Amino acid sequence: MLPLDGIGVLVTRPQHQATPLCRLLQAQGAVAHPFAAINILPVGDRASWAARAGRLEEFQLANAVRFGAALLDQRRDLAIAAIGPATARALTLSGHRVSVQPAEGFDSESLLRHPRLNAMAGGHVLLITGAGGRDLLRQELVRRGAQVTVVEVYRRERRLPRASELAALEAQFSAGAIQVVTSTSAEIAASLLALATPALRRCFNDAEWLVPGSRVARSLRELGHTGGILEADSADDQDLVSALVRWRAGESGA
DSSP states (O other), rough: OOOTTEEEOOOOOEEEHHHHHHHHHHHHHHHEOOOOEEEEEEOOOOHHHHHHHOGGGGEEEOOGGGGGGGGGGTTTSEEEEEEEEEHHHHHTTTTOOOEOOOOOOSSSSHTTTGGTTOOEEEEEEEEEETOOOHHHHHHHHHHHOEEEEEEEEEOOOOOOOOOOHHHHHHHHHHHHHOOOEOSHHHHHHHHHHHHEEEEEEEEHEEEEEESSHHHHHHHHHHHOOOOOEEOSSSSHHHHHHHHHHHHHHHHTTT
């Protein structure tokens, strides 16, 4: 018997990010139910990003995400910082070497604790990010004396599922097919709760929510969720699955 046999998990990441997590869940016996809560869309194109970034040879450090990897193709020697392992793996696969990663934790606060980012006076940093995201990293690097150029390369958009999709999802909950809802960001949590019908909202409250740490857990409570919350060590796929396995083991008394 696999650790997650009999557990149905609603995987709410954007479509292009959901497959690896679904596979890991299925390898542990869970049934994964993909249901994207948000879409990730590019802002502009490579030419517009390059125009905003300016001369890459002026930068000593870049923070990069999915849509920004193409922007770095002309500078393979640039030091690259990545907040999470998924971003680091994607950059490595595209031929870039990530030299700055948090020793523990996968958020801006963790990255800022890296020794490489302590002495930033006079340094040039290219911050490749999403529109409307947290501004903590830029603010703190500026406070430390860095010159920061921000290039927004993607935006999050709330997905608007059809009424038939919502009805089908409610039916899955009612049939006992889903016990866990994943929410790897505050934006995903907000989108899920906003799109829910009253009946689906009750289903959400009856489920366990799997989140990457206390910040998203707090956001979920502030949004009105009253049900159970499981906190993983990070939003990394393996950390999410490990948290779910630990919870299941505790539930079964193993």
